[in-house]
Amino acid sequence: MTETQADMQPFQAEFIEYTLQCGVLRFGDFILKSGRRSPYFFNTGLFDSGARLAKLGGFYARTMLYRGIKADVLYGPAYKGIPLVCAAAMALARETGEEVPFAFNRKEAKDHGEGGLLVGAPLTGSVLVVDDVITAGTSVRESVEIIRAAGAVPGGVLITLDRQEKGQGELSAVQEVANQFQLPVYSIITLHDILRYLETMNRRAEVEAIREYQSRFGVS
Ligand SMILES: O=P(O)(O)OC[C@H]1O[C@H](OP(=O)(O)OP(=O)(O)O)[C@H](O)[C@@H]1O
Ligand SMILES: O=C(O)c1cc(=O)[nH]c(=O)[nH]1
Numbered sequence: 001m002t003e004t005q006a007d008m009q010p011f012q013a014e015f016i017e018y019t020l021q022c023g024v025l026r027f028g029d030f031i032l033k034s035g036r037r038s039p040y041f042f043n044t045g046l047f048d049s050g051a052r053l054a055k056l057g058g059f060y061a062r063t064m065l066y067r068g069i070k071a072d073v074l075y076g077p078a079y080k081g082i083p084l085v086c087a088a089a090m091a092l093a094r095e096t097g098e099e100v101p102f103a104f105n106r107k108e109a110k111d112h113g114e115g116g117l118l119v120g121a122p123l124t125g126s127v128l129v130v131d132d133v134i135t136a137g138t139s140v141r142e143s144v145e146i147i148r149a150a151g152a153v154p155g156g157v158l159i160t161l162d163r164q165e166k167g168q169g170e171l172s173a174v175q176e177v178a179n180q181f182q183l184p185v186y187s188i189i190t191l192h193d194i195l196r197y198l199e200t201m202n203r204r205a206e207v208e209a210i211r212e213y214q215s216r217f218g219v220s
Helices: 010-022 050-067 081-096 138-149 173-181 191-200 204-217
Strands: 025-031 037-042 073-076 102-110 116-120 126-130 153-162 185-190
Touching: 010 025, 010 050, 010 185, 010 191, 037 204, 050 081, 050 153, 050 185, 073 081, 073 138, 081 102, 081 126, 126 138, 138 153, 138 173, 153 173, 153 191, 173 185, 185 191, 191 204
Parallel strands: 073 102, 073 126, 126 153, 153 185
Antiparallel strands: 025 037, 102 116
């Protein structure tokens, strides 16, 4: 159960433009967590100012509105998921007036003060995991375990980019996660959207390099 490929929305093209401007999306020669050499990389760590993070939050919020994603609580897995989930919750409040509580985990349990692994709102009802990318699905698996252990229900996962490349087998890492946990996985954009954007901009060298990469590791 993954997102079907719909036509690119103006806000998605705007997001791609913005990631290029910030250097979040860049082209070159990169080694991925999987060991693959990729001609492009998406570094969400470069949403590194208040203004950039606020803008990213707006794109998460617009994706939720556009896809009709509902959640009782948003959850961000440490560490990168922490600012991301804050940004998404703030943007939802700003743009819709909706006050959606959020929470995140600590990687090491705190043994003093309030203690524990979780910070923020109690995990109840349907919980949406907000993160940047999915590679092997480890972060989602841990999040699902934490959400269930708290007595709540994982309702879906929202990431920035679906690279649409093979995970362990023929399916993409995102499809594997969606199947394994029976969860919808949404992304602000997909590699397909990036390719269409680059084609429109006539950036032939980048398109060619990505298509070559796709022919080896991509999923249809
Ligand atoms: O699907 P996976 O194989 O889990 O890979 C994706 C996860 O990896 C990164 O975080 P990481 O676990 O490196 O921790 P960080 O947020 O502290 O950088 C990324 O932010 C995702 O959470
Ligand atoms: O697979 C990865 O390691 C990876 C790819 C990417 O585009 N961005 C990222 O943060 N990690």
